[in-house]
Amino acid sequence: MSIFEKNQKANEEKPTQSNQQQEPESLSDDILLNISKLKTVFSFPANNALKIRNLYLPLYEKNVTVLFIEGTVDGHLIDTTIIEPLQKKPNSPLPKIDFISMLITTVLVTSTTKIITTLDDATMDLLNGNTIILVGEEPCAISVETAKFENRSVSEPTTETTIIGPKAAFNESAAVNRSLLRKQLRNPDFICETVKIGKQSSQQVSVMYLKNIADEAIVNNVKKRLKDIETDTVLTLSQVDQYIEERSYSLFPTTLMTERPDRAASFVLEGHVILIMENSPTALVAPTTFWSFIQTVEDQYLRMPHGNFIRIIRLVALMIALLMPALYIAVTTFHSGMIPTDLLLSIAATRERIPFPVFIEILIMEVSFEILREAGVRVPNTLGPTIGIVGALILGQAAVEANLVSPILVVIVSITGLASFTVPDVSFNITVRILRFVFLFVAYLFGFFGMAIVAAFLMAYLVSMKSFGVPFFAPLSPHLPSSKDLMTRPPIKKQWLRPLSMSPNQKVRSSKPKGMQNDD
Amino acid sequence: MIKIIDDKLGTREFTSVVLIAIGMKVTDSTPSLLYEKGANAAWIIPFFYLITIGIPFLVLLSLLKKHEKGLVDLLFHLTGKVGGTLICFILSLLIFFSATTSSRSYIAIANTLFYPKTPVIILTFALLITSFLVAKRGLTAIGSVSWFIIPTLEFLLLILLVSVWKDAHLLSIFPIAGPGLSTLIKESLNHSSIIGEIIILAAFFPFVRSYKNYQVASLLGLGITLFKMSLFLAIYVMVFDYPSTVNMAYPHQELTRIAEFGAGFTHVEGGFFIFWIIASIFRLAIYLYLTAFLLGGALRMDKFEKLLLPLVGLVALSGLLPENEFIMGSYRDLLNKIGSWTFISLPFLLWFLSKLKGGKKNNETDKSAC
Incomplete structure (x- = not known):
């Protein structure tokens, strides 16, 4: 019953809310009322963000009020483009139109100016760094774009670094x-x-x-x-x-x-x-x-053979990053016949004095490596070099000498770690690192059988997964026509077709050299 | 403009489905069936399949083209409600048995050759649950993933071929006709069900983008499968020689044991095993989906994918029954015979009914026109 009542109440309340949304409060022709309303919105004077400047313009015999929010505007711009022109006598004769239009067309020397009529618009514009000019006896206001937020300059990319190609990166603006x-x-x-x-x-x-x-x-x-x-x-x-x-x-x-x-x-x-x-x-x-x-x-920036070479290296690295520890565990536990006898003997010899099963051994190393990695991101810059020293101790000779891990495992974990750095995307990188542990675990339980099972499920999951309606492995599988820019890429002149998995309106790239540039 | 995704299979995807569903048979215990009677000439049998299954399949293709319907709808359309239900049920049963025996044989291979200490129950459940999860993602996913993996699988088979080539003796396949042509023909008829499942795969016709795609894909899939089967049946004989191939339950795995890449890597069977298990998971997924689809057709269920879970449990349990391990062996021949004759006769039956009905319909329309 009570739920029912609540619902009813909610239903009753809704229309009034939507009515409010439909009819935003418009500005009145009383300038003082408008100012006091805006003051209420911004909790003036408790909140000192709102700046109000009252002006009397003897030239036009009008009262105007200039409002802006501190920290969102360029003060100099307001002085030179709003206050100064308002108080100066124009050189040319004034056109005989209403005051607001006259201000916009003749007096204000800014590029973007608009008329607003509602309180909500005024509030939004103030927040976005505009300056609002309220004019006495007019039910509207002028909004002038004067926004200037603090911002750092365009700098070089930090995560997607390249040797050649443009060096500009997005910033916070x-x-x-x-x-x-x-x-x-x-x-x-x-x-x-x-x-x-x-x-x-x-x-x-x-x-x-x-x-x-x-x-x-x-x-x-x-x-x-x-x-x-x-x-x-x-x-x-x-x-x-x-x-x-x-x-x-x-x-x-x-x-x-x-x-x-x-x-x-x-x-x-x-x-x-x-x-x-x-x-x-x-x-x-x-x-x-x-x-x-x-x-x-x-x-794409490198020539075709060079670009393909690094791409293949990255693919190999991806496989190593994903599977290497699991392969090691599967081979040494279940399929020891697969490794050459000499290597097998040397692995067995180095493992002689290790007290842990190989799974625990590899887990110790992998977890330490992940900790090291996370620490490397979080550590303050001044302590940076410490990480290198500590890391080398944990993942190196000291661990071997303490009989915690075998030397071959240090090699395996190092190459895995190194390979995982080649995955260019941050989120995908973490995906690979998590999956590595999954593979590690099933390889420990079932060897190659377990790895095959996880791989099969992953494949089926990935090819059927969609991102905004586009299959994750398209255009390879499900197959759709494309320029075959997938595991390897053809020469740039042959990449004339857009991947049809995106259902582009124009299937063929334009002949402009710019249109040839693509990276997917 | 191509729609982003129409959730249907293209030529490549369906070819891959055929290749995984039927083409994989040459890598499990199927060859030993053929070697039993076919002896050293078993590799000729696939050529006879071209006729014994090829012709019924072409008849079926013409029916599919004419009616633009999948096998299940076609059955209901032509044989009526009772007939359709009955035949769908029989077909789903056949595929179900096929899935059961294959899953059992896959587990046996994994168990005897690689994991002698791991309990069969765990292996069975791990394999089948993964197949179920794959099948659960729908036929589009199965098709895509088949196309995703099939180039690797075929490439690996090629590598296997190259790496055992030095052990192959060409003379072993002689005498060409083996036990005699008449035996071969008889055997190819009785064991048509090995390839005959292509006829049941016509149930997936509604999932394929167009008739043209279906036609090209299934014929291509059939052609490659037959060629591959013949080639590997010959290779097994060439490497292991005749009498031993009969006693060899898993010639493919034996072949991977012989393969070696230089002196350093003399045991590479594990590498082949990974991909073989992946392929068998997808194959079982196809079979599960097919069984569910046919059973759903027989029961007139729209949400046939709900049948997957009970089916996978049934496959696992019946595969695990200790009696089945032995009894299935003797029944397998009988099942093969029943399956073979069902697959061969079904298209002709449908064709006959279609002619009969089509004639009637034409007469009716003629009358109305008058």
Whole structure:
């Protein structure tokens, strides 16, 4: 009964709420009332963020009030483009139109100015760094773009480093990030749509794609998932990522974060959608396939044979990172006939004085390596070199001499660790590291049989997994026409076809050299 | 514009399904069946399959093209409700037995050759549960994963071939006709069910993108399978020679034991074993899905995937029954015979019914036109 009542109450309340949303409070023609309303919104004077400047303009015989939020605006810009022109006599005669339009067309010397009529708009614009000019006896206000947030300059990529290729990386300003992308793609079809997310302090996410290439279904899917986010505040793109992904519990990421504008641009050219957000030094790419996680931009920047060489090395490294400890355990425990006799004897000799079973031995080493790795990320810069010294002790001669591990295991764990550093994507890297332990465990239980079982399930899971409707291993399996830029890549001139797994509107790349650039 | 994903199988995917479902048989205990009567000429039998199964299959293809229906719908359409239910049930039973015997034989291989100390129960459940999880992801997933793995599998077989080539004696396959042509033909008829499952795979017709895809894929799959089967039946004889092949339960695994890559790696069977187990998991997944689909067809269930779990339990239990290990051996021949004649006669029966019905329908339309 009580539930029923609650529901009823909720139903009763809903219409009133939606009414409020439908009719936002408009500005009145009383300037003092408007100011006091804005003061209430920003808890003035307890909160001293709101700055109010009252002006009397003798030239026009009007009272105006200039409002802005401290820390979001460029003070100098306000002085030179708003306050100064308002008080100076214009050189040319004034046109005979209403005061607000006259101010916008003749007096204010800024590039972006608009008229707003509601209190909500005024609040939003103030928060976004605009300056609001309220004019006496007018039921509207002028909003002038004067935003200036503190921001670091464009720097080099820190996680996706390359030897050749552009060195710019995204930073925390969405405007800068968008500009970096626009610099790559000077195309009128390059769309930037804005979706608002978050109920309380709403954030804007820029959805960017090429209108003539990206599949509408994918774009709409991404936008729908963004709009479906039901929470009050989302601070960064990494959180947006977790809200819009399909499988929260899955080990495998279905979206890609990149800090390279060139990489993001190459995804856009294949019909992917890019999300950009304030405070996030990355772009989010959706949908993503397996290939984007193991490829780097350098594969395409280097000549074909060179690019393929490093790509194959990375594939081999991926396999080593995933399977090496498991293979070692399976071979030494179940299939010892497989290794050459001499090697077998030497392994047995070195293991003679180790008190643990091989599984425990390898677990000790792998866990220490993971700890070392995590410590390397968290350690303050000044203590950096310590990690190297301690690490070398744990994973090296000292451990062997203490009879904790056998020397061959040090080699195995080192090569595994080294190989895991070649996986370029951060999330996928962690996936590989977790799966390594899974393989380790089943190899200990069942040897090759167990590894085959896990591998079979993983394969079936991965080929049937979809990222925004695109199969994870497409266009390899399920097979779809593409430029075969998968495990290896053809010469750039032969990459004339976009991967059809993305259902691009234009299947064939344009003949522009820029259009040839792709990395997936 | 191609739709992103239509959840259907293309030519490559379905070819891979055929290759894994039927082409893998040459790597399990099937060859010993053929060697029993076929002796050293067992490798000729696949050529006879071209006729004994090829012709019924072509008849079935023409029916599929005409009616644009999968096998199950075709059965119900042509033989009526009772007939359709009955035949679907028989077919699902045949596939179920096939799945049971294969899973049992896979476990036996893993158990005897690699894991003598691991309990059979654990191996069986590990294998079948994985197959179930794969099958649970649907036929599209099975098709994709088959296409994903099949190039590696075929490449490994090629490597195996190359690495044992030096042990093969070409003269062992003579005399060409072995026990005589008439015996070979008789055997190929009685053991058609080995390849005849291609006819049941027509149940998957609705999952394939178009008739053209299905036609190309199944014929290609059949062709490659027959070629591979013939080649490996010949290789086994060439390497192990005739009388010993009959007593050899798992010639493929024996062959991988002989293979070596240079002096350092003399025992590489483990490497082949990994991929063989992966392939057998996918094969069992296909069989489970097929059984569930046919049974679902017989029971007129739309959500036939719910049958997978009880079926996998049944396969595991019946594979584990200690009696089955021995009794299945003797019944296997009988089952093969029943299966073979069912597969050979089914398309002709359907064709006959289709002609009969089609004639009726044409008459009716003619009458109405008048």
